[in-house]
Amino acid sequence: MPCGEYFTSYVSRMGLVRWRTERVAFLLALPIPFALPALLDTGTLSVITQIYIFIVAVLGLNVILGYAGEIVLAQGAFMAIGAYSSARVITTLGPGLLPAVFVGGLVTAVAAVLFGLPSWRVKGFYIAISTLALQFITEWFINAREFSGIHGGPQTTLPSEIGLVGGAVPISSIQDTYYLALVAAALFALVSLNISRTGIGRRFRAVKENDLSSAVLGIDVFRTKLLAYAVGGFMVGVAGGLFGFYIGTLNVGQFGVSLTLEHYLMLLLGGVGRVWGAIIGVSTVVFLQDELRTIIQEVAQGATALEPLFFGAVIIVYLALEPKGIIAGLGQLKEYLRSWPYAY
Amino acid sequence: MAGTRQTTGLRAGPHVPPERAALGCREVTKTFGAITAVDGVSIGIEDGEWVSIVGPNGAGKTTLLNVLNGFYDPDSTDDPDTGRIFLGGEDVTDAKTHDRARAGLGRTFQGLELYEEEDVIENVMAIRAVREHPGLLSALTYLGPGRQLEAENMRRVEEIIDYLELWEHRHSTVASLPLGIQRRVDLARTLALEPDVVLLDEAMSGLTYDEKYDMFRFLADLNEQEGLTMVMIEHDLEVVTDVSERMIVLHQGSVIARGDPDAVVADPEVRRIYTGVDE
Ligand SMILES: Nc1ncnc2c1ncn2[C@@H]1O[C@H](COP(=O)(O)OP(=O)(O)O)[C@@H](O)[C@H]1O
Ligand SMILES: [Mg+2]
Secondary structure (H helix, E strand, O other), X not given: OOOOOOOOOHHHHOOOOOOHHHHHHHHHHOHXXXXXXXXXXXXXXXXXXXXXXXXXXXXXXXXXXHHOOOOOOOHHHHHHHHHHHHHHHHHHOOOOHHHHHHHHHHHHHHHHHHHHHHHHOOOOHHHHHHHHHHHHHHHHHHHXXXXXXXXXXXXXXXXXXXXXXXXXXXXXXXXXXXXXXXXXXXXXXXXHHHHHHOHHHHHHHHHHHOHHHHHHOOOOHHHHHHHHHHHHHHHHHHXXXXXXXXXXXXXXXXXXXXXXXXXXXXXXXXXXXXXXXXXXXXXXXXXXXXXXXXXXXXXXXXXXXXXXHHHHHHHHHHHHHXXXXXXXXXXXXHHHHHHOOOOO | OHHHOOXXXXXXXXXXXXXXXXXEEEEEXXXXXXXXXXXXXXXXXXXXXXXXXXXXXXXXXXXXXXXXXXXOOOXXXXXXXXXXXXXXXXXXXXXXXXXXXHOOEEEOOOOOOOOOOOEHHXXXXXXXXXXXXXXXXHHHHOOOHHHHHXXXXXXXXXXXXXXXXXXXXOOOEHHHOOHHHHHHHHHHHHHOOOOOEEEEEOOOXXXXXXXXXXXXXHHHXXXXXXXXXEEEEOOOHHHHHHHOOEEEEEEOOEEEEEEXXXXXXXXXXXXXXXXXXXX
């Protein structure tokens, strides 16, 4: 019997924070996000709020791309569908922010499943094309004023104060939005971890790695893929709904292909298929972007093209060095420290 | 072909009527364009039997398994009594491949087809999740029955891993393991389904003598102690005559001999195919 900690039951072995040091670190870190609003200026707080919201969106992408292996190029469209349908629910029915965002998630899940239907016959490249079509259809649809009766117009402004449910618990300040986004990010991070450690996530990964043998061994590949589209789509839709409220005025241009690429970069940089990868990837990219914008403003005002250029270069260099993302690099560091100073 | 089929000895029809067999098919044909890979084959595997299918490369052995488990649809026929597949007495010709697996038909692969990036436990757990899994809400929240079911699945998977002596490899990525161990993982994965019948496609091919011996030991235990029905494609005639109760010889898509392995191996026609005079 090895010395030290060991597991005494299957349930404890499948826990999320399994080791005593992990548990202590987790408990120590837990209050930090809750304390930040008292410590930071509103500008920084706003940046972190966006990080939380994008974490939800990238975790949704991670379910579809990282777990199920489907290359879906409709992230921007999913965010738009979530944002516009939540906004529509808020402006017409006024049930409060949570129910509206929930509906936004559901509508996005349905759209995702519909555009995932071709995965019955095709995969890989063809799914990428089919979902890219959703991107263009969505942009065209929202820009079409004759459909304003459905989507409420390409430019929708949301009230700056909305109750969480009905008129209760009004959300108005950046601090309120910050806490809401924090809870959403934590909740969906937990949901993602649960997917990953239960049969659902295992079937997703099985389908990603070998759809042929999965089918022969009893996995309904098509249904499994659609489930990934639904769950992932729901998460991206919820993020869209929150993002809409966060920015206040919706504009189709904010939900274009560039948003899709940005979220792909975040996930690739952090580590595909890993919850912590998504969190670290989003945080790194958003902070870097913010810093970069400030620097470029100072040294070369108006040179807006520099930002994506520099940014693309950083990411390409990093991925060339560590293709599995930051989380894999950190994993190696952790392994090194764990066995330090005697690696055996 | 129906006209040339004899009805006695090594040229007799199925051992048991396909409709009542643990696994059977009646006059199944599968063509790929101009190639007839499986040509009017009928078989009937009895419950608890260990049957070997042999035949030269390209004889249609793998295709026959693929048709049996629904990975390929057989060619459709005008006669509703032919081109049918049966599992445990049920006509499953129209059932999807994943439904046949859940109904108790397991399978290993000539080319392994494992989840190479995952470790051994994950490979087996993935298929275990097919058999027993919690509802969506219970899984997403990891509360209530979801958590208990996962623990129970893990316990069962550890049992299978123990049974196949895979402990030391539990956390190894499958791609990093030697072929003999990978073939064992493939077997473990299909056992997680708790199947009644397992199709083994060259489960011993490429293995060293020791690895073959281990695989043979596990299969014999599964057949004798667990009563698992096994249909095994195998090239090594020594292994076949040693272990299997019956043997089926495929040649150019047709069954050319079947029955007691020693008698089949001694048959002049079978010898002719195996010594290559025919080709
Ligand atoms: N998917 C396929 N498409 C076209 N031809 C195939 C396919 N699968 C098998 N075949 C052909 O069917 C014949 C039988 O192949 P197979 O069943 O793999 O033989 P065995 O397993 O006995 O070596 C071969 O001629 C092979 O080329
Ligand atoms: Mg073969």
